[in-house]
Amino acid sequence: MSILIKLVRIDGDKGGEEVDALFDTGTTYSFISKSIAKKVATVLLLPHPKVFELAEKGRKLEAKERISLDITLNGFTVSDDIIVVDNLSESLIIGAGTMQKWRIKLDMENDKVVIDERAVRLRLI
Numbered sequence: 755m756s757i758l759i760k761l762v763r764i765d766g767d768k769g770g771e772e773v774d775a776l777f778d779t780g781t782t783y784s785f786i787s788k789s790i791a792k793k794v795a796t797v798l799l800l801p802h803p804k805v806f807e808l809a810e811k812g813r814k815l816e817a818k819e820r821i822s823l824d825i826t827l828n829g830f831t832v833s834d835d836i837i838v839v840d841n842l843s844e845s846l847i848i849g850a851g852t853m854q855k856w857r858i859k860l861d862m863e864n865d866k867v868v869i870d871e872r873a874v875r876l877r878l879i
């Protein structure tokens with residue numbers, strides 16, 4: 755599991771702001787704290803609640819909401835649905851699903867988040 759924290763710009767349908775994002779290859783989904791989610795985007799109900807197991811044995815987290823978000827880092831913007839949760843330890847956690855979708859890699863040696871330019875080009879086909 756690899757983890758890096760970087761300042762990113764997030765934009766939703768209500769506005770945007772800069773937040774520290776934790777890039778975590780050990781987390782499947784991406785998560786945002788409810789307080790920040792409500793500021794930048796319309797919070798939507800998930801079709802069905804999801805229950806996530808946390809790294810701490812026996813602890814679980816239930817989520818019932820999501821938002822659609824643009825995330826900008828290093829001049830590149832990616833979009834994804836982000837799970838909204840109460841009492842999140844970080845403002846934003848970018849999980850492996852989002853990183854794989856957009857070919858985002860963590861360069862631990864140089865403390866960098868690397869985005870493949872080919873993955874972020876807008877295409878119609």
